[in-house]
Amino acid sequence: MEKKELKIPMLEELEKGPWPSFVTEMKKSADNPMAADTLRQLEQSYEDKISHWKHGGLVGVMGYGGGVIGRYSNLPEQFPEVAEFHTYRVNQPSGWFYNSDALRTLCDIWEKHGSGLTNMHGSTGDLIFLGSKTEAIEPCFKDLGEAGYDLGGSGSDVRTPSCCVGPGRCEWSCYDTLDACYDITQEFQDELHRPAFPYKFKFKFSGCPNDCVASIARSDMSVIGTWKDNIRIDQDEAKKYAKNGVDIQAEICDLCPTSCIDWNGSNISIDNSNCVKCMHCINVMPKALRPGTEGGATILVGAKAPIIGGALLATVFVPFLEMEAPYDDIKELAEAIWDFWGEYGKNRERVGEFIQRVGLATFMDEIGLEPVPEMIAHPRTNPYIFFGDDLDEDDE
C-alpha cells in the first residue's frame, strides 16, 4: 500500500516541550493507516476548531449491548481509513496490574485488528483500544476472549468497576479492594454486558477515605474503606517526625476536622469517638499513625457528572459494612437498588437523581434500609413534612 503523506504541522507543534507527546505516540503507530488518518483528521480539526466525528448507529459484538463505542468520520472521503473508527472498552484487571507478557498479548491483538492506538486507561478504568473498523469487531472480540479478556460496559448497564491498588501495595487499605472489585465484576457480568437499566451504573472501590479512585465523585456505588476501632499510634515515631521538622500542632492537630487529636509536645492522643476517619493525620505521619484493625467500608450511592440535573457527590447509605467475600450484603444492596430504580427510574436518570426525585427516606423505605442520621448532613430546615397516611401509626 502506497503511503500517503503525513502533513500535520499544527500537531507537530505539540511534539515540543518536556511532557511526553500524544502526537509522537500517534506517529509511532503511523505505519498503521488508521492511525495515520486519525492524525490527519485531527490536524483538520485543529484547523477547523471542530470535531470531525459523528456518533449514532449501533455497533457491537453479538449478544452484548455495550463495550464498543461506534464512531464515524464526518469527512470519510478525505479520511477513508477512519470512516469507521470504533473503540473497544476492554475490562482491565483489578488495580490495573499487568505483567509484560499480558501487555504484549494485548498489543498483538490490537495491532492485528485496530489502529495500534490505545488509552491506558479510560476514565472509567477500561483499557481503551482506540479505533477499528466495523468488520474487525467480532474477530477482535474473539481473540480477546481467547486471551482471557472481556469487554467492559457502555450504555445503560453496569459500567466497568475499578478500584485502587489497595492491599496490593497500600498500608491503609481497610478491605481488599482488588478482590471486591474482581468478585463484583464477575458477579454482575450479565448486568455489565446487557444494558437493562434506566442509565449507567458505576462501581468504584477505594481502600480508605483518601479515595484514590475518586469514587465519591464518579460512581453510582462508591465503596470507601474505613475502620471502627482506634487509630494505632507509635509514639516514638511521632516524636521522630516532630524532631525531623513536622509541626504536629499546626500541620495535624489544627487541621483535624473535629479537633480530636492532641499533641502535648511528646505524645499524641486521639479522642477516637470523635475521629471521622478523614485520614489526614495518618497521611502526614504514616510511620506513627495507622488506621485501626477492624476494617470495613462506608457505602455511598449516587455520584455523577452534571448531565442533566447537575453533578452529585455520593450519599451515605451504609455507614459501616464488613467487607468479607463473597460480599453478599453489597450485592444484595445493589440489586435492591436496581429493582426499585429499574422499575421507577426515568430513561437517562442516574440513580442519584432518582433518589433526589423520590426522596431519600422513600428510597430507603423501598430498598429496605433503616434511616440513620449518618445518611444526612443535617435534618430538614423546611417544614414541608409529608406525613401521608402513616399519620396514625407514628411514633408520636
Add this chain to the structure above:
Amino acid sequence: MEKKELKIPMLEELEKGPWPSFVTEMKKSADNPMAADTLRQLEQSYEDKISHWKHGGLVGVMGYGGGVIGRYSNLPEQFPEVAEFHTYRVNQPSGWFYNSDALRTLCDIWEKHGSGLTNMHGSTGDLIFLGSKTEAIEPCFKDLGEAGYDLGGSGSDVRTPSCCVGPGRCEWSCYDTLDACYDITQEFQDELHRPAFPYKFKFKFSGCPNDCVASIARSDMSVIGTWKDNIRIDQDEAKKYAKNGVDIQAEICDLCPTSCIDWNGSNISIDNSNCVKCMHCINVMPKALRPGTEGGATILVGAKAPIIGGALLATVFVPFLEMEAPYDDIKELAEAIWDFWGEYGKNRERVGEFIQRVGLATFMDEIGLEPVPEMIAHPRTNPYIFFGDDLDEDDE
C-alpha cells in the same frame, strides 16, 4: 352591663408557675367585656384544640390599605363581644423607646376603643392593639393620629421597619440605627400605607453583625452595621481579662472564623485584612476590643419565612455602604428593587424568591448593581452557563 361569669379552669392552670402569665394579664383587663370574651373563647379553644377565629373580609382605615388585621369569631353567638376582633398595628418609635406619659396616652386610647389587651410588641415590631370592633377603627385611628401615632404596615406593602437600640445604648453600633429606621420609615409612608407590591417588604436595622433584630433572617432589606478599619485594641484590658480567667486562646482565637486573631500570652494581634467582622472577640472582651471607627453597613436582601418556596436568609447586595443621613443610597436601592420586583414579581412572591427565580446576576443587572464576589458564597459548580446574546461583547 351585667357581668357574665368567667369560667376558664384550663387557662387558670396557666396562672401557675414563676413566669408571668398572659392569663393573669388578660384577667387584669377582664372588666372589659371584649377581653373577657377573648378569655372565654380561648378556653373554648383549649377544650376543642382548635382556633375559633376566622379571617377574610377587608377592614381598615380610610385611605390606608393596611395596618389593621380583620378577625372574627366563628362562635359569634357564644362570644358576641369578639364577633369582630380586629387588631391595630401601631408603628412603634425607633428602638422601642418610650416614656411613661407616652405609654399612658396610648393606654387611654386603647381602653377607650378596644379590649385593653396589647402585644408589646408584635414580631415585626409594631405595638399591637389586640382586638376592637369594626366601628371603633376610624375613631381609634383619629385619636392615635392626634397623639402623634400612625399605623404600621400589613398586606403587600412596606412593613413597619424596626431597629436595634444602637447608638442609644450600645457601644458597638457602627451607624445610627435609630435615625436610619426613623428616616426611612418617614420616607416611605406612602409605600407603608398603600400596598402596591407583589407581597410584603420588610426593613430591619442592626448596628453590628450581632444582629439583635434578627434582620438577616426576617427582612427583605437587612441593614447590618460593620466597619472598614481595624479593631481597636486595649492591650491592658486584654491582660486583665486573661488574669480574670478568660482563656483567650481557647475562647477567642480558636473560635475566630478565620483564625486571624492571635494571643501570645500578653498581647493580642489581629490580621485585620482577614477579619470578617464577626464580632466574637469583641463580644467576649468588650473592654479590650472595639469595632473600628470607619463605620457603615452591609446591605443584604431577601430574607423570609418558609411560605412558599422555603425560608431564606438575606443575600449580600452591598458589602459596605456609608450610612449618613439622608440615606439616599439605600433609598435608591430600595426603589430600584421595588421597580423591578413590582413589575415582574408574581403575586405573593417575596423579593428573595423573585431573585432566585430570575437569578442574582440578572437581578443585579436590572437594578444597576455591579456584581462583586462578596455577593456569593462561592461561584457556580454547575456548567449550565447561559451566555445568551452577549456572546460577542464578553471579556474573553
Add this chain to the structure above:
Amino acid sequence: MTTAQRITDIGPPNYKQFLPPVVKANYGKWKYHEIPKPGVLVHVAESGDKLFTVRAGSPRLISTVTIRLFAALADKYSGGYLRWTSRNNVEFLLEEEKNIEPLIKELGEQGYPVGGTGNGISSIVHTQGWVHCHSAATDASGVVKAIMDEVYPHFTSMELPAKLRIAFACCLNMCGAVHCSDIAVLGLHRKPPVIDHTALPKMCEVPTLISSCPTGAIRPATVDGKASVEIEDEQCMYCGNCYTVCPAVQINNAEADGISIWVGGKVSNARSQPMFSKLVIPFIPNDPPRWPGVVDAVVNIVDVYAKNARKHERMGEWIERIGWPKFFELADIPFSKYVIDDFKHAGETYNRTAQIRQ
C-alpha cells in the same frame, strides 16, 4: 369628619423625645458594658457617664393595666424612661445605680422577673396562637408560658455555654425567627384542608387559590355545578397557604394538628454564619393546658446542651462539632424518617462524605 381633616402618614413619633438625658448626652459614644448580675446591664460612655438597664420578663400579651404599672415604675426609678427589647422584654433605663435594687424588688413583687441577659434564655419570641389567629395549629401564649415556667432558672441566671434563643410559631407562616433559633417550637397541621364548596365560589378566586399551592396539589373542579377546586391529598404537605388566601379551605384539624421541635438555628454572625433551625422531633400532639410533651422535649434539649456544649458554643455550633448522629444519641431522640428532607433542595442535605464517626 372629612378625609382632609384626618391626620395620616405622620409615621411613628420621633424616638428622640423618648431618650433619657444620659443617652442624649452620650449618644453613639458608649465605650463598653458589663453585666453585673442577670438582668442588669451597665453601659459606660467615653465621658464616664453610666447608664443602668434593668430588664424584666413579660408575657408580651399584656394589659394596659400592666403598661400603666411599668410607666409608674419608670416614673419612680428611671425618670420615666423605658424601652422594650427585640425579644419583648421591658427595660428600665436608670441613671441612678441605687435605684436598681428597689426596682428589681418591686418588679418581683408584681410578678415580673429580672433576667434574660448574657448566656441564658431570654423571653420566647412568639406569635398569636388561639388568642388571635385563624390558622394556628396550636396555641402560642400557653405553650410559651408552660416552657418558660420550666426553663425559668435560665432566665434569671447566665450559666449556659452561650445564649440560647427559643422561638415559637403557631403555623408554617412562622411569624417570628423560628427558622433561625437555637430551639424552635413550631405548630403544624398534618391533614389536607377540607373544602367548603358552598362558600368557596363566593369568597375566593379560584386561580389565585390554585397558584397558592407550592406543590400544585390544588386543581380546578366543578362541584354541584359550581366552579370550585379539589385537593390531591398525596401532594399536600399541609402548609396552609391555600387557607390563608381562601378561608373556605379549612386546614385546622383538632386531632391532626400539633407541634414540632427544631434546633440549632442562629442569627448572629458571631463565630459561625447564621444558620437555619433543623427538625428533630416531627410531631408532638397538642396537650393543653400545659403541653407536657413539648415542655419535656425542650427541657431535655436545653439540659443536654447545657451539659455537653463548650463555652461560647451556640446549640447549632455544638451540634456541628459533635455531629448529628451524636446529638440524636445524647438527646435520646429517635431518628425519624420525617427528619430527612424531601423538599426542593433536599439533595443538599444528604451526607456526601465518608467522614463518619464509626
Add this chain to the structure above:
Amino acid sequence: MTTAQRITDIGPPNYKQFLPPVVKANYGKWKYHEIPKPGVLVHVAESGDKLFTVRAGSPRLISTVTIRLFAALADKYSGGYLRWTSRNNVEFLLEEEKNIEPLIKELGEQGYPVGGTGNGISSIVHTQGWVHCHSAATDASGVVKAIMDEVYPHFTSMELPAKLRIAFACCLNMCGAVHCSDIAVLGLHRKPPVIDHTALPKMCEVPTLISSCPTGAIRPATVDGKASVEIEDEQCMYCGNCYTVCPAVQINNAEADGISIWVGGKVSNARSQPMFSKLVIPFIPNDPPRWPGVVDAVVNIVDVYAKNARKHERMGEWIERIGWPKFFELADIPFSKYVIDDFKHAGETYNRTAQIRQ
C-alpha cells in the same frame, strides 16, 4: 462461528496472576511508605520486605509501540511487573532498590519523566477531545499536553502546599473527575444546537429528544410537513444533551466553542469534605495548537496557589480560608457575572452572612 462457541462473560483476568511475588507475600500487610524522591515510593511491609515503585508520566493516548517498550523495561527492571494508576501514570513495581536509578534513566531517555508523587501535580485526568469524540467543544490531548509542558516542574518535584489535581473534559458530560478537581479545564459550547430537519425524523425519536433537555427548551414542531422539533434559544444553556441523544441536533460551533476554568474541587475526605470545583473563568476561546490563553490561566492559578496557600492546604481549602473575593484579587481574575450561579439550586450559592472582609 456460532454464538455457542464464542467466549463471553468471562470478565477481566484475575489480577492475582499479575501481582509481583513481593506483593503476594505481603498482601494486605504493608506497614508504611516513604517517598525518597519524586516519582519513587517505597512501601515497607510488616515482614520488613520492601516494594519500590517508580512512577512515570504518560500521555495516556499511547501506541502499542510504547506499551511494548514499557513491557521490555519491566522485564529488565521489575521482573516484568507493572501497573497503571488511577491518573494514567505507569508504575514499575521493583523488588530491587538498585534498579531504581537505571530504570529512571532509561525512561528519561525514552521521554517518560518520573514524578507525580506527593505534593505536586500528577498527570491530568482527561478525555477524548477531537481525537475521538463527536461532542467535544475542544481538543483534550492537545490542551493537556500544552498545560503539562508548563507545569512540568511540579510533576518532577513535590514542593506545592499539597497535591494539586488537574482534570480536563471536552464537554459538559465531564468524562472524568472534572467536577471535583483542584483545577478543572472544561470545554463548552455557547450556542444553541442547529437542527437538521431532514435527518432528524429518520435518526431520532422526538419524545426522547424533547425529554433530554434539562431546561425544556425543545418543543415539537412540524417543519416542511415532517415531525421535527424547534429550540427556544433563550432557554438553551448549551449542555449538548440533545446532541447526545440525537445526532441531527448539532451543537458544535467553531466560533462559539471554547474552554472554561474551574478551581477548588477535591475528592479525598482528608481534612475537609469532598468539594465541587467552582467556575472562575467562564470562557477562553479555542486557540490551537498550543492554547496559550488556557495555559496562562492555569499556570497563573498554580503560581498564586503555590505562593499563598499553607502547607497541606488543597486549592479549595485555601480559598475557603481566604475567601473568594481575595482569591479573585490575588489571581487577578476579573469577576464575571457568569460565575454567579443561576441553575436549580443557585440560591444555595448566594452569600448569606454579614461575615465579610471589608
